[in-house]
């Protein structure tokens with residue numbers, strides 16, 4: 001077990017050591033600083049407040065602009081998600097805006113789809129062509145046959161356009177490939193989703209339990225800052241991970257679990273907590289439903305039996321369970337975010353929700369709080385048409401509990417399905433590199449070849465843009481207005497994105513594209529404003545928010561409301577029974593197991609290792625791995641290999657290998673990292689490297705998604721569990 005390190009050294013590891021001194025801060029600060037100070041500037045420095053989009057956390061940011069160039073980015077001290085700090089990616093966001101590889105003009109395909117051959121086009125040409133194809137699909141097949149894939153805040157006005165056009169088939173990979181199972185699991189148990197930013201009281205917790213969630217590598221700014229606070233406050237920390245993560249270095253207990261067995265551990269913890277009477281009896285008695293069934297259900301999961309499943313010794317299972325009982329109710333079993341691991345993910349996260357209930361930690365200080373909210377209604381426009389056909393991803397039929405459309409489901413529906421109501425004919429893609437984010441990329445490429453029309457809005461020539469018929473070069477977040485971010489949080493707040501500089505090249509903001517397309521699609525009535533500033537003015541005025549002040553401050557916060565049951569929040573649970581549902585009648589009705597039951601996920605065959613993947617502090621998926629500023633810090637990924645495994649294969653640190661998965665698919669070359677910090681039955685890499693697109697400068701490293709040919713579908717909500725692939729070394 002590693003010794004505990006201090007808050008400062010933790011923040012330093014995570015690259016955020018310098019409170020407020022953003023650009024020079026922490027990991028690689030000097031490199032970022034060097035990259036941004038290439039030219040000496042003399043003009044006045046102007047400060048513009050906005051919020052970051054290098055990931056989806058939306059931290060408040062202050063940009064310093066001199067002679068029309070962004071010279072520095074800092075965290076906004078007034079913004080509750082940044083508290084004056086940005087993570088290393090936010091610090092290096094100018095690397096995106098000033099990336100020489102950026103898409104500079106609209107383009108139209110000249111050769112076969114997927115061959116990455118385009119000619120430059122004018123905006124009029126690109127928009128006329130897109131509108132003509134959209135009209136064609138609507139007339140020939142119906143508007144439902146156009147799917148809109150999106151990720152990120154820039155999509156809001158385009159989403160409005162596509163809803164006005166009449167398609168219900170709107171999806172992001174952040175649901176079925178990320179947090180969908182978590183939202184469904186908590187909704188089934190408490191009648192409420194977790195949402196983002198997560199309602200987790202990390203800074204006040206007495207005990208933090210992380211299953212996978214690799215805070216410190218997963219750099220969601222506020223959570224990393226609060227993790228450091230928790231360390232400072234002496235919170236007990238348990239990290240469960242087959243890999244000794246950055247967070248594991250801070251743990252009192254590190255549990256090197258066999259991948260895919262967390263559900264057994266969770267059930268065993270509940271076994272100990274119930275059998276030793278360590279649960280919050282009053283809370284469970286007053287608010288929960290199905291305790292007796294749960295008690296009976298967990299009897300099979302004794303620590304001795306679960307040891308043989310997870311590899312975690314019974315005394316360690318008992319010691320950590322007892323500590324939870326001792327520290328309750330201020331215990332946070334973190335719900336995770338990227339939870340699509342093995343296909344039974346809703347059940348695993350339900351076990352997290354149930355353990356939380358036993359500890360009385362939902363609605364309690366140090367557990368899950370009730371976030372305050374503020375109402376900022378959207379500007380009213382004409383009502384959207386009602387689609388004639390149901391969502392094409394078939395989820396209404398197969399996954400009635402899914403609360404959002406499944407991106408993977410829309411991809412499936414691009415192939416003709418017998419008796420299907422809707423067969424997708426066109427894709428409108430905004431800010432998502434589907435070839436790298438959906439499982440089984442070969443199937444995604446086949447879907448892309450089948451389509452009648454593909455339009456992609458992006459900022460870089462990514463893999464997905466290579467498949468477009470029309471490419472629309474988006475302005476980066478530092479060059480545009482988007483809709484306001486209305487956030488539920490301890491203190492609810494409203495945050496503004498506004499342009500820091502003018503859009504470079506021929507790039508244009510998405511709200512402008514939406515409005516221009518609306519003109520061509522006869523949908524102008526839905527856009528009764530001339531520009532985004534006018535739209536925002538209308539929206540904010542309706543909500544009584546001073547726009548001029550917001551432009552200056554970047555954020556307006558509203559008073560903190562009671563957050564905990566102990567502060568008087570009424571104990572309301574929005575399930576059908578009005579109670580916390582430990583036993584789930586809704587799952588039983590759907591023919592699903594009303595209680596989470598552990599299932600084996602198979603062991604790797606001889607000579608193969610389970611492929612795991614995650615995040616690096618300085619990158620966000622593949623969207624930053626071409627960023628010249630961030631690449632000065634890390635420009636390729638490595639494959640983590642246990643020392644004994646490396647010895648067996650004769651692999652040396654730094655040597656390059658090719659990985660091959662169970663279906664014979666090979667990766668690019670990737671450097672070996674020989675380490676004791678991972679179990680010997682799995683290997684690990686950071687997701688997002690190994691780009692193949694010709695227009696990008698950085699092709700280094702390997703791409704995990706090409707090896708994810710297999711996935712297990714979550715029977716409850718259709719999420720795609722992707723940690724089920726095995727790889728071996730072939731060179």
Ligand SMILES: Nc1nc2c(c(=O)[nH]1)N[C@H]1C(S)=C(S)[C@@H](COP(=O)(O)OP(=O)(O)OC[C@H]3O[C@@H](n4cnc5c(=O)[nH]c(N)nc54)[C@H](O)[C@@H]3O)O[C@H]1N2
Pocket residue numbers: 055056178179211212213214215217218219220240241242243245257258259260261262336337338339341612613614615616617618619620621684723
């Ligand atoms: N720097 C950075 N931060 C990010 C992002 C980014 O791209 N870059 N992306 C953001 C997004 S969208 C998301 S969803 C989150 C994702 O971040 P998390 O929700 O933290 O992601 P996970 O997939 O849970 O975490 C990967 C970790 O899980 C471990 N793991 C793999 N299999 C198992 C298992 O079976 N059991 C256990 N206990 N552990 C396992 C891996 O070893 C690795 O340490 O990060 C967010 N933050």
Ligand SMILES: Nc1nc2c(c(=O)[nH]1)N[C@H]1C(S)=C(S)[C@@H](COP(=O)(O)OP(=O)(O)OC[C@H]3O[C@@H](n4cnc5c(=O)[nH]c(N)nc54)[C@H](O)[C@@H]3O)O[C@H]1N2
Pocket residue numbers: 053151152154173174177178338430431432433434436437438439457458459460462464474475476477613614620621622623624687704705706708722
């Ligand atoms: N194999 C594998 N698959 C995964 C994951 C994994 O770890 N491994 N993680 C899963 C998770 S947690 C998530 S949330 C999803 C994320 O999946 P995606 O959202 O698809 O993430 P990226 O692959 O980074 O693709 C982002 C795309 O948006 C573009 N982009 C960036 N900024 C802008 C902008 O301002 N405007 C426009 N128009 N485009 C922009 C980028 O250039 C890039 O093409 O992937 C999921 N899929």
Ligand code: SF4
Pocket residue numbers: 052053054055056057058059085086087088089090091219220221222
């Ligand atoms: S966590 Fe980092 S990349 Fe994400 S929004 Fe905040 S500063 Fe930007």
Ligand SMILES: [Mo]
Pocket residue numbers: 174178179337338
């Ligand atoms: Mo995600």
